[in-house]
Amino acid sequence: SQSQQAALEQLYQELSRGEDEWTLIEVEQALSIASQQLQLAGNVPNSIAALQVADARLARADRPQFTPVRRAIAQDLERLRALPSVDVSGLVVKIDQLVTLFDKLPLLASVEPARRRGNPQAPVGSTPAVAPVDDGRWWNDWLAWWPSLRDGFLNDTRDLIRIQRVDRPDALLVSPEQGALLRENLKLRLLNARQALLSRQEHAWDADLAAISAAIPVYFDVEAPATRSAQALLTQVKDTEITIQLPGINDSLAAVRSVLPRSAVPAARQR
DSSP states (O other): OHHHHHHHHHHHHHHHOOHHHHHHHHHHHHHHHHHHIIIIIOOHHHHHHHHHHHHHHHHHHOOGGGHHHHHHHHHHHHHHHTSOOOOHHHHHHHHHHHHHHTTTOOBGGGOOOOOOSSOTTSOTTOOOOOOOOOSSOHHHHHHHHHHHHHHHHHHHHHHHOOOOOOSOGGGGGOOHHHHHHHHHHHHHHHHHHHHHHHTTOHHHHHHHHHHHHHHHHHHBOTTSHHHHHHHHHHHHHHTSOOOOOOOOOHHHHHHHHHHSOGGGHHHHHHO
8 A cells, every 4th residue: 555655646746747848857867877888988968969869958948047057058069079180980980991902011021122224124334335345365255145144133132132131130031820829819919909999099009009119120121111101100090189177067967956956866767
């Protein structure tokens, strides 16, 4: 009997609430959603959308007592709209491009000798053949083909010998199988950075990108065009700030709760 009486009293209180009270309850719920989007996800557009829904609901009610609440919501909206935006989708696209580029980066252990520029049939620095003088001397024939013999020997020597400074000699001992694992490890770091971007984890974002930036010049040929493109793209991603000091919307919540009846606060929090 007591439980039935309590249920009837609760039902009577819900039915006795006026339209204004339900409007304030809905607005308080929309503002709570906006606050959660800012605090938990750092999602400014969703928070702005929730504030706009709350303001539109108050505008439809058109009550003078709701003016302070609308004024507080307008101030919070102005602060959120003035925040700098982070191009999350653009950063995700650049990270996907880096994942693709990592398959094309040449390892230091597998770098081929630099190709000679110009016409390979006519090496740079070669001297033209001297036309032999037809005087019957045998050294005229020698002088005729000696320049081509000399240039061919020098070019073959350049292809066999390459001088390059390597800070970590173990990078030259990376086998093809280890190189494949290295690429997959760097790709996994990029995917972790992308996840940190979506969840606004600045420390994880900086740590993953710093590790990738340090590994590229150690294990890959920095003179290759693909490596240069990857480093330039990685620099653009690293220089982008992903964290923004987000303001709160406590003023709007305080304004709506100040005009919300105390008996309606528990119901608003339960919905």
